[in-house]
């Protein structure tokens with residue numbers, strides 16, 4: 001049972017002492033005090049089905065027994081040193097981590113950090129050092145972080161402050177079906193990318209950043225067939241290709257362990273965060289030995305990167321994904337979810353598009369399917385109603401009219417059905 005201060009006090013203290021930029025979901029906020037696998041509990045013991053996983057972060061399940069044990073065991077032995085000494089957990093984690101990279105790749109050197117923003121900053125630095133070029137290209141509607149560097153990679157005005165950020169970064173239009181400037185014409189988006197390189201950079205670039213399915217931007221999968229052609233264009237301009245797998249990695253798409261594998265490409269640098277640590281502050285940049293070497297020309301250091309407890313947790317997460325069959329589960333349950341959501345789309349005109357892969361799904365709500373006017377208010381009403389019905393999902397997209405469904409990967413078919421039944425009810429009540 002919960003023995004902390006009353007909910008009203010918790011809310012009041014947060015409002016008084018935390019920075020007001022830290023936003024929250026729901027008109028009547030929820031206080032979450034416990035979690036187990038795909039379920040969350042509030043202070044009164046009410047259970048919620050968690051279909052957002054702390055923003056795609058709790059990959060293997062809340063308080064997963066094996067992850068808890070790994071953290072507890074390591075805490076009793078050694079809580080912290082830094083990489084200036086050797087520790088077996090960090091070395092074992094690096095080895096087991098690199099073993100998960102695609103077999104045909106040369107992605108064999110990892111640098112562990114603490115957040116996705118940090119990982120992308122480091123990737124951008126390595127791309128510049130390796131190529132000797134400065135310009136970086138990212139995609140419109142993408143999200144890569146909030147640091148001064150990665151705010152520049154992010155291409156959603158809602159996340160950008162009116163200060164100098166992301167020096168040397170330009171954007172190419174995102175190859176997206178529903179709201180893209182060229183519909184499904186992959187070659188047109190590749191021409192756009194080449195135009196951006198030719199007109200907004202020196203013609204020689206350091207690198208190209210992309211998510212394979214955009215997360216914050218509203219669960220937008222890049223059109224099939226785009227990445228092989230984009231990688232060719234980027235490499236012809238001297239750049240390296242950087243896949244941001246912060247949301248799409250670790251089996252979530254079901255059809256592959258890494259999101260980029262779905263388009264048959266091999267990046268030169270891959271960044272990860274969120275699901276890699278199941279909620280512990282852990283992120284990574286993996287690259288080739290040649291690119292990694294460029295960082296060794298100066299001192300580089302990160303106090304918490306791959307510290308012993310976090311490394312032990314990271315190892316337990318990798319093992320849980322294998323032992324619990326979570327990639328296969330994402331594939332199976334994701335297929336069920338997709339089928340049920342498509343049926344809801346047939347029934348409810350408000351659902352403009354259902355998209356995604358595995359357990360990374362999105363529904364975009366529109367007031368009119370022809371004009372695609374974002375159904376912002378309706379999205380908010382349904383979002384609040386789902387919470388009342390016991391289902392927590394995510395919201396996103398530039399217009400705030402996209403539901404994001406990205407649960408812990410232990411989500412079951414029964415959970416998918418419960419979510420869809422609740423959604424059906426909420427939509428019918430409108």
Ligand code: PMP
Pocket residue numbers: 114115116117118120143144145146211215216244245246247273274
């Ligand atoms: N890249 C992607 C694709 C993300 O979704 C996020 C976080 N939403 C980040 C990078 C930044 O990660 P962090 O919040 O850990 O800095």
